[in-house]
Amino acid sequence: MSGTKDGAPHGGVARLITRRDVLALGVGSASAGVLAFGRARAAPAPSAARARGARAGALATLDHFIAGYCEAMNAPGLTLGLADRDGPIRVSAYGYTHLEARVPVSTSDLFQIGSISKSFAALTLLQLRDEGKLDLQAPVRHYLPWLAAETDYGEILVHHLLTHSSGMPEDEPVIPRDRERRPRQAYPPGTQFHYSNWGYGVLGYLVESLDGRPWPMAVKARILEPLGMHDTVPAITSDSRGRIAQSYTPLHDDRPYPRHGALAAAGNLEVEEASGSIASSPADMAIYMRMILNGGAHPGGRIVSAEGFTLFSTPYIAAPDFGPMAFYGYGIAVDALDGHRRLRHTGGMVSFMSAIHLDLDAGFGAFASINAQLGYRPNPVVEYALRVLRSTQDNRPAPPMPPFDASADVADAASYQGSYVSSDGRRLEVVAAGSRLVLERGHERIALQHTEEDTFIADHADFDLYPLVFERDTASGSNAGAARPALALAHGADWYARPENHARPIEASPELARYVGVYYSPDPWVGWARVVQRQGRLWIGGTDPLSPIGDHLFRVGESPVSPEVAEFLAFVDGTPRRLRFDGGELERIESE
Numbered sequence: 001m002s003g004t005k006d007g008a009p010h011g012g013v014a015r016l017i018t019r020r021d022v023l024a025l026g027v028g029s030a031s032a033g034v035l036a037f038g039r040a041r042a043a044p045a046p047s048a049a050r051a052r053g054a055r056a057g058a059l060a061t062l063d064h065f066i067a068g069y070c071e072a073m074n075a076p077g078l079t080l081g082l083a084d085r086d087g088p089i090r091v092s093a094y095g096y097t098h099l100e101a102r103v104p105v106s107t108s109d110l111f112q113i114g115s116i117s118k119s120f121a122a123l124t125l126l127q128l129r130d131e132g133k134l135d136l137q138a139p140v141r142h143y144l145p146w147l148a149a150e151t152d153y154g155e156i157l158v159h160h161l162l163t164h165s166s167g168m169p170e171d172e173p174v175i176p177r178d179r180e181r182r183p184r185q186a187y188p189p190g191t192q193f194h195y196s197n198w199g200y201g202v203l204g205y206l207v208e209s210l211d212g213r214p215w216p217m218a219v220k221a222r223i224l225e226p227l228g229m230h231d232t233v234p235a236i237t238s239d240s241r242g243r244i245a246q247s248y249t250p251l252h253d254d255r256p257y258p259r260h261g262a263l264a265a266a267g268n269l270e271v272e273e274a275s276g277s278i279a280s281s282p283a284d285m286a287i288y289m290r291m292i293l294n295g296g297a298h299p300g301g302r303i304v305s306a307e308g309f310t311l312f313s314t315p316y317i318a319a320p321d322f323g324p325m326a327f328y329g330y331g332i333a334v335d336a337l338d339g340h341r342r343l344r345h346t347g348g349m350v351s352f353m354s355a356i357h358l359d360l361d362a363g364f365g366a367f368a369s370i371n372a373q374l375g376y377r378p379n380p381v382v383e384y385a386l387r388v389l390r391s392t393q394d395n396r397p398a399p400p401m402p403p404f405d406a407s408a409d410v411a412d413a414a415s416y417q418g419s420y421v422s423s424d425g426r427r428l429e430v431v432a433a434g435s436r437l438v439l440e441r442g443h444e445r446i447a448l449q450h451t452e453e454d455t456f457i458a459d460h461a462d463f464d465l466y467p468l469v470f471e472r473d474t475a476s477g478s479n480a481g482a483a484r485p486a487l488a489l490a491h492g493a494d495w496y497a498r499p500e501n502h503a504r505p506i507e508a509s510p511e512l513a514r515y516v517g518v519y520y521s522p523d524p525w526v527g528w529a530r531v532v533q534r535q536g537r538l539w540i541g542g543t544d545p546l547s548p549i550g551d552h553l554f555r556v557g558e559s560p561v562s563p564e565v566a567e568f569l570a571f572v573d574g575t576p577r578r579l580r581f582d583g584g585e586l587e588r589i590e591s592e
Helices: 019-025 046-073 114-130 158-162 197-211 215-227 282-293 306-313 379-393
Strands: 077-084 087-098 248-250 263-265 333-337 340-348 353-359 364-370 418-421 427-433 436-441 444-452 455-458 468-472 486-491 494-497 517-520 528-534 537-540 544-550 553-556 565-572 575-581 584-589
Touching: 046 077, 046 087, 046 379, 077 282, 077 379, 087 282, 114 158, 114 197, 114 215, 114 306, 114 340, 114 353, 158 197, 197 215, 215 282, 282 353, 282 364, 333 379, 340 379, 353 379, 364 379, 418 486, 418 494, 517 575, 528 575
Parallel strands: none
Antiparallel strands: 077 087, 077 364, 248 263, 333 340, 340 353, 353 364, 418 427, 427 436, 436 444, 444 455, 455 468, 468 486, 486 494, 517 528, 517 584, 528 537, 537 544, 544 553, 553 565, 565 575, 575 584
């Protein structure tokens, strides 16, 4: 990123003052990009001055990392809040809220925190439990008898919704648009983790039923006002639009996004559901983190009882979506960082990405949010911030900076290298260039951008509609997985095999061909779905397989117990005109 903020020399980084700097200097008012805390005090002793200087140096290292991270990840702007058990340490802003006009982000701009709102919902329900109004082990239908859901595998308890273990889909309307089609349960509740915004939407209605006020009013009265989070809004509406930072989405939202692709300004959004309705400032989020770091306590009392906070932060169920060693509590993930207990969550909105990490042992918290939706979360920023803060506590130098883009390098690049040939003779050469991959086709050399596992993006007109997915033989041998060479390369409907593997393509099925097409919804949460046929199966986006489980009904994904389904509807001359998927209904598009 380029440009300046408050005279910063580069990186769009504000001149930053820590809370303790402010206390020492006696600054008593807020300025653009920097929020002042506290009153003047006597000059610190030399040892305190040295400690303050060491922290300032460590935080300058953090600033350098953030500037490089934003540049590498193409983040327009970022806000950061740091806190300890005494309160906010620092709030800061980087980059721009209006890219074309080069308007810098301010610490007073509100950023949508997305699913971090789930921790607010959990704490609100734990308050109701403290008041004797809620039994966490009761069936949710005890409180919401009208709830529409197919629960063939068992009754859903409030606990199951809080821990994403209800067996229900990720994104479905709580009140179905069609009474004949209710979200279905895919496995016995409490046995597996499957992230469910539907579940937290239900919990928002549960708050309303028990509290007597809609979710936004209840969380404002129960959490925001007692903590003094006066800048935070509990619902994203047209009224709050003027306070929320301008944000961005990919210009081409119907295809994988290359790291430095073109962006477009995002429009208005209305969200009032407990699954992700809050927009906040970094200073308010620092206040929120202080409460969590103090086990639910704040200067005015407690948000939840000590027992309630224990329930909040207990690791109940393995949550691989958050990492191989992560568990999920109530509205928050639980794991460890460098042997320290950590609570964390991320938030993804249509045009914002956020992350919050809290080190319960060292007593530090970090929150960051980016005003764009580019397919990642700023976890590296807040994780490094915790390590930097711990280094100052331990009187150690700041730890080495991590890579700006951790996904750029490929640990086993050589395993992808080789020739891949389609059934009609087209040939692609994949070459390992150090820890990166290059796709060669004739005289063209196309750099591949690593996104996750065996998936890559090629920023090229012939490959931009679908990611490139390498297939491996993981079924045999004890070392199956990343160490084994890739056997084939898939791109949309195209399938390329390594000649030496003697793999044969599977002929296309006429029965499946009628489902193939492009489907679109104007709902920004749903957008586009490209359905292709490859190797005798249907795929959405070229990456998610569809397995038939009913009449024009398919399970999405490889898991045999996935709650996600795709249903094709409204057939005309044997061809579906609609697709119900991802919580929305999409129309078939004949031309693009």
